[in-house]
Amino acid sequence: xxxxxxxxxxxxxxxxxxxxxxxxxxxxxxxxxxxxxxxxxxxxxxxxxxxxxxxxxxxxxxxxxxxxxxxxxxxxxxxxxxxxxxxxxxxxxxxxxxxxxxxxxxxxxxxxxxxxxxxxxxxxxxxxxxxxxxxxxxxxxxxxxxxxxxxxxxxxxxxxxxxxxxxxxxxxxxxxxxxxxxxxxxxxxxxxxxxxxxxxxxxxxxxxxxxxxxxxxxxxxxxxxxxxxxxxxxxxxxxxxxxxxxxxxxxxxxxxxxxxxxxxxxxxxxxxxxxxxxxxxxxxxxxxxxx
Amino acid sequence: xxxxxxxxxxxxxxxxxxxxxxxxxxxxxxxxxxxxxxxxxxxxxxxxxxxxxxxxxxxxxxxxxxxxxxxxxxxxxxxxxxxxxxxxxx
Numbered sequence: 001x002x003x004x005x006x007x008x009x010x011x012x013x014x015x016x017x018x019x020x021x022x023x024x025x026x027x028x029x030x031x032x033x034x035x036x037x038x039x040x041x042x043x044x045x046x047x048x049x050x051x052x053x054x055x056x057x058x059x060x061x062x063x064x065x066x067x068x069x070x071x072x073x074x075x076x077x078x079x080x081x082x083x084x085x086x087x088x089x090x091x092x093x094x095x096x097x098x099x100x101x102x103x104x105x106x107x108x109x110x111x112x113x114x115x116x117x118x119x120x121x122x123x124x125x126x127x128x129x130x131x132x133x134x135x136x137x138x139x140x141x142x143x144x145x146x147x148x149x150x151x152x153x154x155x156x157x158x159x160x161x162x163x164x165x166x167x168x169x170x171x172x173x174x175x176x177x178x179x180x181x182x183x184x185x186x187x188x189x190x191x192x193x194x195x196x197x198x199x200x201x202x203x204x205x206x207x208x209x210x211x212x213x214x215x216x217x218x219x220x221x222x223x224x225x226x227x228x229x230x231x232x233x234x235x236x237x238x239x240x241x242x243x244x245x246x247x248x249x250x251x252x253x254x255x256x257x258x259x260x261x262x263x264x265x266x267x268x269x270x271x272x273x274x275x276x277x278x279x280x281x282x283x284x285x286x287x288x289x290x291x
Numbered sequence: 292x293x294x295x296x297x298x299x300x301x302x303x304x305x306x307x308x309x310x311x312x313x314x315x316x317x318x319x320x321x322x323x324x325x326x327x328x329x330x331x332x333x334x335x336x337x338x339x340x341x342x343x344x345x346x347x348x349x350x351x352x353x354x355x356x357x358x359x360x361x362x363x364x365x366x367x368x369x370x371x372x373x374x375x376x377x378x379x380x381x
Binding site for chain 1: 366
C-alpha cells in the first residue's frame with residue numbers, strides 16, 4: 001500500500017511549479033492540463049508537460065496528469081502527448097458514467113500499444129463533479145481495472161447541486177459518503193476534493209480530520225502549504241501505532257511458526273486487519289517495522 | 292509575414308517568437324533576458340537544434356528569457372513552431 005495522503009495540483013503551463021512541485025513533499029503530483037490552463041494555452045501546456053514528464057525530476061512522487069474532459073476536443077491529444085512518457089495515471093474530469101471510462105480506456109490501450117508502454121500501466125482516477133457522476137459512483141469505480149481511485153468534485157459539484165460551498169462543508173457530506181462507499185465496494189481508493197481557502201489552516205484541519213474519519217485515503221491539494229497540515233492529520237496516533245505494532249509483531253511471530261492464523265490478546269485477527277496495521281505503521285513513517 | 296509566439300515572462304519561463312523567413316534566408320536567433328549574457332551561446336545552440344529537429348529552415352527566432360531551463364526553452368520553441376506552421380493554438 002502506497003501513501004496517497006496528498007495529491008498536489010501543478011498548473012500545466014507553469015514551468016516553475018512543474019519543475020519544483022515535487023520538492024514540496026506531497027505523496028503525489030497532478031500536472032493539470034484542464035482548469036489551470038486557459039483555452040488559448042492548451043497546446044503549449046501539453047508540449048511543456050510532455051517534455052517535463054520525459055526529462056524532469058519527480059522524486060518518489062506518484063505522477064499523474066489531469067487531462068481535459070471527454071466533452072472537449074483536447075483529451076485525446078492530451079493522452080497522445082503524455083501516455084508515452086510512462087506516467088502513473090491520469091485524472092479524468094467530470095466523469096458521469098462508465099461510458100466515459102470505456103472511451104478513455106480504449107484510447108489508453110491504443111496509445112500504450114503504439115508507444116511500447118505496458119498495456120494497463122496508466123491508471124485512472126475519476127473525478128465525479130456532477131450529481132449524476134456521484135449517483136453512478138460505484139458503476140464508475142468498477143468500470144475498468146484501470147480505475148484505481150475516485151474523487152468527488154468541489155466547486156462544480158456544489159453548483160450542480162444548486163448550492164454553494166460552506167465553511168462546514170455540509171453540502172458535500174452526502175456525496176463524500178457515497179464516494180467512499182462506492183470506492184470500498186469496488187476495492188479502490190478514494191481521494192477528497194481540494195480545500196479552497198488556502199489561508200484557513202483550522203478549516204483545513206477540520207475538513208481533513210472529517211474525511212480521514214470517513215475513510216478517505218487522502219486529499220487533493222491546491223497549495224504546497226496545505227501538504228504538512230494534511231500529513232499531520234493523517235499521522236496515526238500513539239495509540240493506533242501501539243496497536244498496529246502488536247498486530248504486525250503477532251503476524252510476524254505466526255509466520256515464523258508456520259501458523260496461518262494470527263492471534264492478538266487471545267483474539268483472532270484477519271489478514272485485512274494485519275494489512276491495515278502495516279499501513280498504519282507505513283503512514284507513521286515506520287515502514288521498516290513492516291518488513 | 293507570419294509570426295507566432297509561445298511562453299510567458301514568469302519565473303523559469305521564456306517567450307519565444309518565431310517569424311517565417313523568405314526562402315533561402317536561413318535561421319536567425321536573437322536572445323535577451325536573464326540568462327542570455329551568461330548562457331547565450333548554449334541557448335542559441337539549443338534553439339537552433341530544436342528548430343532543426345522540427346524541420347525549420349528559414350525562420351527568425353527571438354527569445355526573451357526569464358531563467359528557463361533547456362527543457363522549457365525547447366518546449367516553448369516547439370509550441371511556437373507548431374503555432375507558426377499549424378495555424379493556431381490548442
